[in-house]
Amino acid sequence: MLNRKPICGFSKTQFLFFTLVLANVVLVSSKSTIEPCSNSDSCNAMLGYTVYTELKVSEVASLFQLDPIAILTANAIDISYPDVENHILPAQLFLKIPITCSCVDGIRKSVSTHYKTRPSDTLSSIADSVYSGLVSADQIREANSISDPTVLDVGQNLVVPLPCTCFNGTDNSLPAIYLSYVVKPVDSLTAIAARYTTTITDLMNVNAMGSTSVKAGDILAVPLPACASNFPKYASDFGLIVPNGSYAISASHCVQCSCGPGSLNLYCMPASLAVSCSSMQCKNSNLMVGNYTVQQTSAGCNVTSCSYGGFVNGTIVTTLSTFLQPRCPGPQKFPPIIAPPSSVISDSIFAPSPAPQSDGVGSLTPRSSLVPVTGGSLTGLPPVSGPVGSASDACSLVNPLATFLIATLPFFSLKLIFAIL
Ligand SMILES: *[C@@H]1O[C@H](CO)[C@@H](O)[C@H](O)[C@H]1NC(C)=O
Ligand SMILES: *[C@@H]1O[C@H](CO)[C@@H](O)[C@H](O)[C@H]1NC(C)=O
Ligand SMILES: *[C@@H]1O[C@H](CO)[C@@H](O)[C@H](O)[C@H]1NC(C)=O
Ligand SMILES: *[C@@H]1O[C@H](CO)[C@@H](O)[C@H](O)[C@H]1NC(C)=O
Ligand SMILES: *[C@@H]1O[C@H](CO)[C@@H](O)[C@H](O)[C@H]1NC(C)=O
Numbered sequence: 001m002l003n004r005k006p007i008c009g010f011s012k013t014q015f016l017f018f019t020l021v022l023a024n025v026v027l028v029s030s031k032s033t034i035e036p037c038s039n040s041d042s043c044n045a046m047l048g049y050t051v052y053t054e055l056k057v058s059e060v061a062s063l064f065q066l067d068p069i070a071i072l073t074a075n076a077i078d079i080s081y082p083d084v085e086n087h088i089l090p091a092q093l094f095l096k097i098p099i100t101c102s103c104v105d106g107i108r109k110s111v112s113t114h115y116k117t118r119p120s121d122t123l124s125s126i127a128d129s130v131y132s133g134l135v136s137a138d139q140i141r142e143a144n145s146i147s148d149p150t151v152l153d154v155g156q157n158l159v160v161p162l163p164c165t166c167f168n169g170t171d172n173s174l175p176a177i178y179l180s181y182v183v184k185p186v187d188s189l190t191a192i193a194a195r196y197t198t199t200i201t202d203l204m205n206v207n208a209m210g211s212t213s214v215k216a217g218d219i220l221a222v223p224l225p226a227c228a229s230n231f232p233k234y235a236s237d238f239g240l241i242v243p244n245g246s247y248a249i250s251a252s253h254c255v256q257c258s259c260g261p262g263s264l265n266l267y268c269m270p271a272s273l274a275v276s277c278s279s280m281q282c283k284n285s286n287l288m289v290g291n292y293t294v295q296q297t298s299a300g301c302n303v304t305s306c307s308y309g310g311f312v313n314g315t316i317v318t319t320l321s322t323f324l325q326p327r328c329p330g331p332q333k334f335p336p337i338i339a340p341p342s343s344v345i346s347d348s349i350f351a352p353s354p355a356p357q358s359d360g361v362g363s364l365t366p367r368s369s370l371v372p373v374t375g376g377s378l379t380g381l382p383p384v385s386g387p388v389g390s391a392s393d394a395c396s397l398v399n400p401l402a403t404f405l406i407a408t409l410p411f412f413s414l415k416l417i418f419a420i421l
Helices: 012-029 057-063 068-074 123-130 137-143 189-195 200-206 390-395 400-420
Strands: 043-050 094-104 107-110 114-116 157-159 174-182 219-228 241-243 247-250 255-258 267-270 292-297 300-312 315-325
Touching: 043 241, 057 068, 068 094, 068 247, 123 137, 137 157, 174 241, 189 200, 200 219, 255 300, 267 300
Parallel strands: 043 174
Antiparallel strands: 043 094, 094 107, 114 157, 174 219, 219 241, 247 255, 255 267, 292 300, 300 315
16 A cells, blocks of 8 residues: 555645744744833843754853853753853753843843844744744834845844743742743643743732643743842842842852752852952951851851852852851752753653643653763654554654654644634
8 A cells, every 4th residue: 555654754745834824823822921121230140041953052142142151050950061152052951041131112021032044044943943832924014124034144234033031030929930931732731831840820910811721832921930139239249139040140140149959048158160359258267158057056157157248349259147046057959960961852842731630740751851871862852652653653763854743743733723723
C-alpha cells in the first residue's frame, strides 16, 4: 500500500494551511496582560524566551542587549564553565531573560531592546521566530512607524517593544517578579500554574481573566516568588529582585546574589568573577559581604552579618547588623546550578498537560526545561503517545515538525471548528 503513512508527510499546501491557521489564531485573538502605570519608576521583570535556532549564549544576550552573565545567572547556569559565553544553546531551549520594565505612554513595557535587520528578515519572522512570539509584527511596525512592512532595509535598527509587568513587585503581598509567558499550543492554565508552582486562581487574578481558557500566543504575567532587596533609591541596582532558585550579578560583576531554596531572603556574596572591586569588608569588623558569625546566648542566637547594601557611585555599600534569633542558622544553602544546556527536554511543547487534579501543586511537572549535557540531540524528545498510535512511532524521531503537527492537530481542528461556527 502506497499511502500507509499519510500523517508523516504533510504536503507543502497542508503545511502552509496549518501555518496560516496558526498565524491567524495568533494575530486575531492573542491577548496579553496590560498593566497601566503612572509614574516613571521601572522594575525588574523576566521574559520567557524560546531559543529559535542554535545560538551562542552571547548571541542570545545581544538580541536583548544584555550581559551574557545576567542571562546565565537568571537561569542558574554555571558561569565558571569554560568559555561559557560561546557555549551553543539548542533550539527550543526555554530561557528566562531579565529585563527592565518601564512605564511608556501609561502602560508597562520594555523598550530597551533593539534589533538590527538581516537579509530575508520580515516583521513576522522577527516577531514570531527571533523573539519567539513575545511581540507581534504589528507592534514592531507601530513602534518604528513603518509604513510599508514589505520593505525592510538590511541593517535597519528596529525598536522591539516587549511585554512586562511590575505589579509593585509583589503577589499576595509577598515579593514577586513577573515573567511574561507566551502560551504554547498544548499549554493549559493548569499546566502553567503547576510549572511555576502557583495556582490557577492566582494566575486568573493577576491576569484579570474571566475564564481558565488560554490560547496559543496569549501572553500571561506569571508571578515568580522572589527575594527582594532594600537598596537605597540612589543605588544603581535599586530594586534588585531575584526569583527563587536563581542568581543575579551586580556591582560590575563584583557581587552575586542568590535566592532560595530555603528562605526567600536575598543572599549576596563576592562573585567568583570578581576582579577589581572596591572593598567588600564591613566597617569596624573583619567580616566581608556574605559573612556572618553566630554566638549562642541564653536569649537565643546572636547573629552578626555583613550584607550587601547596593552599588553606589562605583562603591559597594556594606551593612553590618546584629540580631537575635531563636535558633542559629545553618550554613547558607544555594540554589543548584546546572551545566550549560546542550539538549532540551521539551516539557512544554510535546508533553501532554498534567491532569487537572494537579492544580497548583506542581509536583508533577519539572520546574525547568533546562538539562545538563546528556548525549545526542534527539534524546530530549519524548515519544508522542495517544490517538495517533503506530504512525507516530514511525515519525516522531525522524521528523520533529511532523510530530509537532500531530501533537497539535486536535488544537488546530478545534480552532477550525470554532472558526466555522
Ligand atoms: C507595594 O509594595 C510595598 C512593599 O514592597 C507595600 O508596602 C505597598 O503597600 C504596595 N503598594 C501597593 C499599592 O500594593
Ligand atoms: C523555592 O524553591 C525551592 C526549590 O525549588 C522550593 O522547594 C520552594 O518551595 C520554593 N519557595 C517558594 C516560596 O516557592
Ligand atoms: C567570608 O567570606 C569569604 C568570601 O565569601 C570567605 O572566603 C571567608 O571564608 C568568609 N570568612 C568568614 C570568617 O566566614
Ligand atoms: C551580639 O553580638 C554583638 C557582636 O558580637 C555584641 O556586640 C552584642 O552585645 C551581642 N548581643 C547579645 C544580646 O549578646
Ligand atoms: C555620587 O558622586 C557624585 C559626583 O561624584 C556626587 O555628586 C553624588 O552625591 C554621589 N552620590 C552619592 C549617593 O554618594
